[in-house]
Amino acid sequence: MRIVNVAVAALLAGTMTGLSGGALAQERTVKITGFGAKSGVVRVFGVNSEAAMKAAAEEINKAGGVTLGDGTKAKLSAEFLDDRCNAEEGISVIRRIASSDAFVAVGPTCSNVAESLFGILQKKVGDASDSGLQFPVFADVAAKGGLAAISEWAFRNVPSELEMYKSLFAWLKREHPNLKTIYGGVEKDFAHSNATYGVMKKQAEENGFQVLGTGEWLLNDTTFSTQVREMRRANPEIVAISAHPFTTCGVLREMDRQGVKPKLLIGLTSSSSIETLQGCAKQAEGIIIPTSFAPVTPEAKAAAENVSKQGGSMDLHSAAAYEIMFILKDVIESQKIMAKPDTVQADRNKMRQGLAALKETKGLLGTVGRTNDREAIKPYLYVHAKEGSWQVLHKPSS
C-alpha cells in the first residue's frame, strides 16, 4: 500500500512538473538584439539605445507582450552588444547575431559601421548569385544620408537630415531676412558630420546665404584657435557647426574666447543632446538644431521617463530605438513570426517583408512615413538651447 501511495504521489508530482513545464513553455521570451557603440567617446549613444530598447520592451510586456504566429504570447527582452563604433567589429557582431536564432537586429550607432555592415548583406532579395547575409537590420542611430539603399535587408528609423536642414534654412530665410552670411565648421573625418555639412552648405546657398568659408577639424582634435581665427576674420552673421558634442563645445568655447559672436548659431542633429549642455551650456546658448525628438507629447514625455529609469536619456537617436521596438512588435504579429529555432530563416524573410511593406509607423512625435528605399520620414521640430535645457523653438508642421 505504501509503495502504491509513493507511486501515485510520484506520478502526481511528475504530472504537476510536466504541467508547470508546459505552462512555462507557454511563457516564451523573444530576444531582440541591439548593437552599437558601448565603448569609446560615443559610448553614450549605445547606452541610450540599450536603455530605450529595454524601456520599450518593458512597456510592451506590461501591455501583454507580443503574439507569435502560433498564438503564443511572448515577452520581449532586449540585449545589446558592443561594436565600439568600429566597422570590423560591427561586421563581426552582426555575424554573431545572425548565427543565433535572432530574426532581426537593431543598430548600429555609427554611420561608418552601418555603411560597411550593410555592404555584407545581400543587395537584392532573391538574387541567387549574391551570397550576402540574408538578415534584416534596422538602424536607429547611424544618420548619414541614404544608407538603407545599400541592401534590401537594411532599414532605418533615422530622420532625413536633408529634409530637416532644407526646412530649417528656408525657415531662417523667412524669419531672419536680414541675415546674409554664414560660416561653416565641420568634423572632417566623421562620415555623419561631413555628409551633413554638405547638406547644410547646399541648403544655405540655395536659400541665398553667402557661405564665407569653412573651418575644418578632426573628431579627436582639441584646439581650434586657427579655425576660429579664420572665422573671426570672416565675421559671419551665422555660424553652422556640423560636429558632435565634444568638438562642438571646443569650438564654441574658442569662439567665446576670441569674441566671435554671430547673430545665430546652427548645430548638428547629434548635438541636440544632453552632452552638449553638460559640456558648454553657456557657450551653446541659443544654438538652433533640428531634431526628431523632444518631450512635447504625452507619449514622448512618458517614454523619456521610462528610458531615464533604465539609465539612459532620450534624444533623437534613442527615441528611434524606442520606436523600433514597437514597430518590430507590430511586424512580428502581422507577419506571424514563429520565433522558433526551426523557423529562423523563414522568420527573417517574413520580418524583412513586413518591414519593407510598411507605409507608415507610429512615432513619438506623430506618424512616421516610410519610403520605398526603406528609410523613414520622421516628423521633426527645431529646438534651441535656452538656460541649460533644450526647448522647442518651432514646429515646422504646425
Add this chain to the structure above:
Amino acid sequence: MDLLDLIDAVQSVADGLLFGSTYALLGIGFTLIFGVMHKINLSYAAASIGAAYGSLLLLSGFTAPAIVVFMAAALCGGVIGALVYFIGFKFIPVANPLATLMSTVGLLLLIDEIIVHTTQGVPLAYPALYSDVVVRLGPFMLRGDLMFVFVLGCACMVLFLLLLYRTRLGIATRAVSQQPVASQLCGISILQVNVLTFVVTGILGGIAGAMSGAAIGMLSPLLAQPLTVKGLIVTVIGGLGSIPGAIIAGLIVGGLESLFQFLRGVTERDLYIMMLLFAFLVFRPGGIFAKAPGRD
C-alpha cells in the same frame, strides 16, 4: 602672404608654443624612464590622462579651485606611476625589453578602458585658471589659460631639473641610469630609485594631463592616443634620454603643429610632423641634443 596672414601665422606659432609645454612635460616623462631604465613606457600619456580623470573623481564631492584639482592630478599621477612600475616593469626580466614594451602597451589599453568604463566615455569638463583672461599685444592675442599652462609647465621643468641635479634622489637617479651595477655596489637601492623615478614622472605626467585638460577645457579618453604619439615624437626628436631635448622638442612640435595647421589645413597637419620625425630618424637619430658616443 599678406600682413593678415603673417599675423595669423605668428599667432598660430605662439598658440602652439604655449600648448607645446604639455608635450614637453610628457616628453620629459618618457625620456626620464628611458634614461633610468632604458625602456619605453608607452602607457605614460594614458596614465597622465588617467591621473587628470582621477583628480576629478577624487574631488567629485567638492567644488575645488582649479589649482587644487591640478595638485590632485599630480597626486594621482604619482600613485598611478608607482602602480605602472609594479604591474608593468617590476616583475618582467630586465633582459627582455620587448616584454616590457608589450606590457606597457597592455597598460595603455587597460588605463584607456578603465577611463572609458568609469566615465562611460563621456568627455568631462576640466577646470582652467584664467580661462576668461585674454592678453592682447597689438594684433596678437594670448589666452590666459594657455599662458598659465605654459608658466606652470616651465616651473615644473625647472623644479624637476633642480630635483635631478641638486638632490640626493637626483644624483642616485643619474647614477642608476649611467652605471646600475656600480650604483648598487655603492649602496643605492635600484628598486627604490626605480619606484621613485616612476612616482616623480607620474607626478609630472599628472600635471601634464591636468594642463592638457585645462588647455582644452575637457578630458576625453580620445586624448590618450594622440598624446602618446606626440610624447613619443617629442622624445625621439629631443633625443632619447635628453631632458633639455624633450623640453625644446615639445615646444617645437607644439609650434610647428599649429603653424602647419594654419598653412596646410587640418588634414595635412600631422603629416608634416611625421615627416619631421622621419627626417630626425634618418639624419639625426640621436635627436636635437645627440651626445657623442661615450664609454657608457
